[in-house]
Amino acid sequence: MPAADPEERREQLTAAPKADPGDAAPRVEVTEADEEVTRIDVADSAAVRPGKPGPRRGE
Template sequence: MTTNETPETTGMTDDEKRRDQLLAAPGAVEEDAAPRVDVTERAGGVTRIDIRDDAAVRPGDPTKDPEA
């Protein structure tokens, strides 16, 4: 989004903007825009963020085998 654009003028939801940004890179494929986290709002203002099991990219040490 440029400095003079606002969420109201883009006409895009946050998810649409995220997808648009992730697919803008050269060589990007649809999988690059796949969701990687699930966000759940709970009682008392608690927000839970979980890494999806099917996320292609996961946090952790890239030098270790995740299956080990």
């Protein structure tokens, strides 16, 4: 699957009324070693990361 055009992606992710330019920041890093191996990592700069959530506010 070809990667989305970066400009179209940014435009789509910032089109909402309360959108912030940071909403279009890359969240994953993709590395292709060869045709059969693709590694996908969460970017260090991602605001939200997968895993066990911390305590909720007010708890």
